[in-house]
Structure formats: C-alpha cells, structure tokens
Amino acid sequence: MSLSASLANALTGLTASSRRAEVVSSNVSNALTEGYARRELHLSPQSLGGTGAGVQIDGVTRAVDSVLLADRRIADAEAGNAGLKTDFLARIERLIGEPQDEGSLSARIAALESALVAASSRPDSQARLQDVVAAAGALTSHLGALSDDIQTARMQADDRIELEVRTLNESLVQIDRLNAEILAQRAAGRDATALMDQRQRLVDRVAEIVPVREVPRERDQIALFTTGGAILLEGKPAVIGFTPAGVITADMTIGSGALSGLTINGMPVPATDPGVLGGGTLGAALAIRDDLAPGAQAQIDAFARDLIERFEDPAVDPTRAPGQPGLFTDAGGVLDPTLEAGLAGRIRLNALVDPSQGGALWRLRAGLGAAGAGDVGDATLLNALGDALGRARVPSSGGFIGAARSASGLAADVLSGISGARQQAESRQGYAVARQSALIDLQLADGVDTDAEMQTLLMVEQAYSANARVIQVIDDLIQKLIGL
Template identity: 80%
Template sequence: MSLSASLANALTGLTASSRRAEVVSSNVSNALTEGYARREIHLSPQSLGGNGAGVQIDGITRSVNVALLADRRLADAEAGNSGMRTDFLARVESLIGSPEDAGSLSARIAELESALVQAASRPDSQARLQSVVDAANRVTGHLNALSDDVQQARMDADDSIAKQVETLNDALGQIDRLNAEILAQRASGRDATALMDERQRLVDRVAEIVPVREVPRDRDQIALFTTGGAILLEGNPAVIGFNPVGVITADMTIGSGALSGFTINGMPVPSGDDGVLGGGTLGAATAIRDDLATGVQAKLDALARDLIERFETPALDPTLAPGQPGLFTDSGLILDPLLEEGLAGRIRLNTIVDPAQAGQLWHLRDGLGAVTQGNVGDATLLNALTTALSVPRVASSGSFIGARSAAGLAADVLSGIASARQQEEFRQSYTVARQGALTELQLADGVDTDAEMQQLLLIEQAFAANARVIQTVDDLIQQLIGL
C-alpha cells in the first residue's frame, strides 16, 4: 500500500472516529431529554479499484423500541383518562360529605329532622320553629350548591374539550410539517434524527389526548390512527371539529343538540369515551360532561324530588289547597315530574314559612294553607312533618333500590358516587403502575451512559491508532524528503 493510500485510509478513520465521538457525546448529554432516542452510527469499508480505501459513514439512525413506545403511549392515555374521572368523582364525593361530617348532606337532613322533633316538643316556641326553617334552608342550599358545582364541572369539561381539540389540531399540523421536513432532509442527504425526536414528542402529546397507533411509512414518514379507528394523519392531517358553549344547564345534553359533539374533516363521529376519539384525556372530559356529571345530577334531582313529594301530599297537611306546594317547592311552584332535570338546583323552602321572605313561622305548626293561627300547643302537623321526613318510601325516580328515609336516600346517593370513585381509583392505580413500569422499561432501553463511556474509550483508541498511522506516514515522508 502506498503512503498516499495509507494516509487516505487513516484520514477516513479519523473522520469516522470524530463522528462517532459526536454521536456518543449527543447520547450522553441527552440521556434524560424527553423524546430523545439513542443514536447509532453505521460504518462500512470502502474500496477503490478493488483495494481498501478506508471506512465510510453510511448514516446515523435512532434506536427505538417501537412496540414498547406504542404500549407506553397507550398507558399514558389510560392513566390520564382514569385520573380525570377519579378527580371528578372524588370532588363530588367531598362536596356531598360523609354522614359523620357536620356539614354533609346527610347531616343537614338529620339536623332538619332533629329540629322538627324539638319544635314538636314546644310548638309554641318561635325559636324552635325558626330552627326548623334554618335547617330546611341549609338542606336546600346544600342541594343547590351541589347542583351548581356539577354544572360548573360540566362547563369546565366543555372548556377542556375545546382546548384539547385545539392542541390536537395544532400538534397534527406540526407533525405533518415535520414529515415534510424529514423527507426534504433525507432527499438532501442530511441528518434528520433531531426532527424525528421532535416529531416523537408531538406524537406523545397527541397520545395523551387520544390513544393512537403510529404506523411507519416509506422514507421515515409516519401515519397516525386512533385505537377507535379514526385516521388522524395519513398524507394530510385530519381536522377535529368542536364548538364549545358558554353556559351549561342541567337540561342541556348532547342528545338534545344543545351541546357539541366531534367532527373529523366535517363528518360527525361518536363523541363518547368509547367513541373513536375516546380513551384519553379528551374522552375523560367528554365522559364528565355527558355521562358522569349528568349521572350525579340525576341522583341529586331524584333526592330533591323525594324531599318535595314527602311534604306535598294533602293527607299530610289538610290545609293545603289543590295545586299548592308543600314545605319544599320547585322555585316556589308545585313539582312537575316532567321537569325533573336540574331540580336539585331549583328546590326551595316554601316562602310562606320563612320570615326572611315575608312568611310566618306559625304556618309550620298550623298548616301551610291556614288563614289564621290555631292552637299554639298543637304539635300534630309538626309530628306529621317529622314522620314524613323519616318514613321509608320508594323514590319516584333514580336507580335506588327499596324504600328509604330522606337521610337514607342521601346516604345512597353518596354510596353510589363513592363506589364509582373507588372503581375508578382501582383502575387508576393499575394504569399508573403500568405507565410507570413501561416508562422505566423505555428509559432502560434508551441511553446507557456507562455503555456510552465504554464506547468512547474504544473510539479514543481508534482515533489514536489512526493518528499514529498519520504520524508514521509523516515521518516516512520527511525521511524521503531528506534523502
């Protein structure tokens, strides 16, 4: 081999060693960078006229465990979904309160029952009658606040859906542009791995909102499909449509057309958590708005209806005229069974017994329809009101089983929500554990800094060997010149 050929071979070796050192340096410095994939440099021998001509760099590739990455993305979506659902149910459960809590819904009803008993023992006491009014107002106020909070949660979910759809559309557009840039980089022979890292980060963001499967295409392009079967990116990015509303009331549902569903490229698609865009945080927000919150509202409305019906019968208060509301009202009116949606937010104490609303306390003792006061020592009606509150009866609506007292019905509402929360927490603990395990596996499959440093030592040796060849060739040339 000639001196010039030896020099050329050594120079290619130096170039390759230098490039390998850059790759190792990049791997080590980005070991904890989100979305970064370990780089691998590929070398091969090159020849010239059948003779060895050193080494050539074939390219740099990203080392990615595709199956593990796909599973981790699905785990991210499931963990986000279960987390949002659990948080909502826990929030409602906390607002209802445990029966042993002084400010809980069950405790409010128990306070009302206790106030009625005390008033019946001294029907002439204005203070005890006022205690009944105050306790009753606390019951209705608690139900009103719960209903308002449930509707606020629906509005928050609707706003979250709008923001997530905007993020989803932006991310899909950026991924499409990165596909084009990666294609251009490949066509010009430049390294596109950094662009691929950024694309992976964007796909990870999409996967948290909607669980997706990434499908590789020719020339390092990718397509995205949801696990529900929708095409998000195939050549061109899909456009997800959604129209948020400003205010949501209990009677507004997606079925009535008052709330917006989803469209993909202008075509309506199923919008539930089990629809084509369900399974991630977007599906969880949809479930809260259209399923979980409406289910909670229905339970609260059934409880409010039961309270109204317990005191609305003429057999309880003979002074009540037909069409006259009882102790509790629907915003001052008699109950209309066909307008139950949102009743928990409209239930009110009858103003006729509330001095704060120009009423008279003696109506609690003498009858809501009484024209004049009766015997101040007569506790008949107060005893009847106490019995009506505590007697077991089958609720007219809701999915309750068996006869319950008012307090028992409130406990059933809490029990149903607590049971749903516990199920979601169990699911969340599983999904979070799975997410953590897959994340650890992905990190372990990523950059191993110890291995990279060992590789750097080998590169250093190769660099030194090639430098030694160049030094030797230089010495020989100097000797030839000196002859």
C-alpha cells in the first residue's frame, strides 16, 4: 500500500472517529432530554477501484423501538382518559358528601328529619318551626349547589374540548411541516435526526389527546391514524372542527343539537368515548360533558323530584288546594314531570312557610292552605311531614333499582351510584397508570446508557489516537524521503 493510500485511510478513520465522538457526546448530553432518541453512527468499508480506501460514514440514525413507542403512546392516552374521569367522579362524590360528613346530602336529610321531630314535640315553638324552615332551605341549597357544580364541570369540559381540538390541529400542522423539512434535509444530505425528535414530541402530544398509530412512509415521512380509524395525517393534516357552547344548562345535550360535536374536514364524527376520536383526554372531556355529568345530574334531579312528590301527596296536607305545590316546589310552582332536567337546581322551599319570603311559620303546623294559625298544640301535620320524609316509596325516575326507599335511603343510593362509578374509574386508572409506568421504564432502558456511551468514547479515543499516530508516522516517512 502506498503512503498516499495509507494517509487517505488514516484520514477517513480520523474523520469517522471524530464524527462518532460527536454522536456519543450528543447522546450523553441529552441523556435526560425528553423525546430524545439515542443516535447511532453507521460505518462501512470504502473502496476505490477495488482497493480499500478506508471507512465511509453512511449516516446517523435514531435508535427507536417503534412497537414500544406505539404501546407507550396508547398507554399515555388511556392514563389521561381514566384520570380525567376519576377526578370528575371524585369531585361529585365529595360534593354529595359521606353520610357522616357535616353538610352532606344525607346529613341535610337527617337534619330535616330531626327538625320535624323536634317541632312535632313542641308545635307551638316558633324557634323549632324556624329550624324546620332552615333545614329544608339548607337541603334545597345543597341540591342547587350540586346542580350548579355539575353544569360548571360540563362547561369546563367544553372549554377543554375546544383547547384540545386547537392543540390537535396546531400539532398536526407542525408535524406536517416537519415532515417537509425532514424530506428537504435528507435530500440535501444533511442530518435530520433533531427534526425527527421534535416530530416525535409533537406526536406524543397528539397521542395524549387522541390515541394514534404512527405509520412510516418513504424517505422518513410518517402518517397518523387514530385507533378509532380516522386519518389525521396522510399527505396533508386533517382539520378537526368544534364549536364551544360558552354556557351550558342541564337541559342542553348533544342529541338536541344544543351542544357541538366534532368534525373531521367538515364531516361530522360520533362524539363518543371510545369512538373515532375517543380514548384520550379529548374523549374523556366529551364523556364528562355528554355522559358522566348528565348522568349525575339525572340522579340528583330524580332525588329532587322524589322529594317534591313526597309532600305533594294530598294525604300529607289535606288543606292544600288542587294544583297548589307542597312543602317543596319547582321554582315556586308545582312539579312538571316533563321538565325534570335541572330540577335539582330549581327546587325551592314553599314561600308560604318561609318568613323571609313573606310566609308564616304556623303554616307548617296548620297547613299550606289553612285560613288561620289554628290550634298551636296540634302536631298532626308536622308528624305527617316527618312520616312523608321517612316513608319508603319507589322513585318515579332515575337509574335506581326500583325498590322503595325513604328520602335518606334514596340519598344514600345517589352517593352509592357515584361512588361505585368512581371506584371503577379509579381501578381503570390504576391499571392504565401502572401499564404506562412499565412502558416508560422499558423505553428509558432502551434509551441512552451513559456508562455504555462513556465506554464507547474510550474506544473512539483509542481509534482516534491510532489514526493520528499513523498520520504522524507517514509524515515522518515523507519528511525522510524528501531529505534524501
């Protein structure tokens, strides 16, 4: 081998060692960088006219386990979905309250029962009659607060849907732009791995909102499809459409057209979870707005209806005229079963018994339709009111089991239904988070191993030194030849 050929070989080795040292240093410095994929330098023998001419650099690639990455993205979506649902159900459960908690729904019922018992023992006591009014007012206020918070949660979910749809659209446009930039970099023979890292982080963001599958295309391009079958990116990005509601009331549903669904490129898609765009945090927000929150509202509306109907029974208060509301009213009027949605937010104590609304306490004792205060020692009506509250009856609506329940028993059923749903969601969340954590650990194990990289760097240093020594020896030989 001639000196010039040896020099050329050593120079290519020196270049390859330098490039490999650069790759190793990049790996070490980005060991904790989220979304960074370990780089690998690929080398091959170089020949010129059938004669070895050193080593050539074929390129730098990203070491990514595509199967593991896809599974981790699905796990991210599942964990986010389950977490949002669990948080919502836990929020409603706290608002209803445990029976032993002061201010809970069950405690409000118990307080009203106790107030009626105390008043029936001293029907002449204005203070005890006032306690009944206060307990009944606290009960209606609690139901109203529950209803308001459920609708607030729906509005927050609607706002989140708008935000995530905007994020989804922006991310898809950015991924499409990175596809084009990566293609241009590859065509120019430049390293595009940093752009691929950026693209991976964007796809990860999309996958949290909607579970997706990444499909590789030629020249390092990618396409994105949801697990529900929708095309998000294939040649050009899809446009997801959504119109926020702003204000949501209990009677507003997606079925009635009062709330917006989702569209893909102008075509409506089922706004369900799971569904075409379900399974991630977007699907969870849709489920809260259109399923979980309306379901919770329906339960407390059914409880409010049962409460009103208990005291509208003619046998409870014979003085009440036909068409006149009982102790509890629907915004001051009689119950209309066809307008049950949002009833918990409209239930009110009858103004006839509330002094603060111009009523009189003696009507709790004499009757809502009584002409006068009557016998101050007569506890018949107060006993009837207490019996109505404690009597077991089958609720007229709601997703209950159909068994007869007292008011306190029905309140316990409402809490039990929410608690059961929360526990199921929590169980799904626990599984999803455990799976997500395991996949993240596997992905990290496949990432940058700084110990291995440092060992590689030592080998690179030795190779660099060897090639440099060869160049030095050749230089000495050439200098001797020149001096002859």
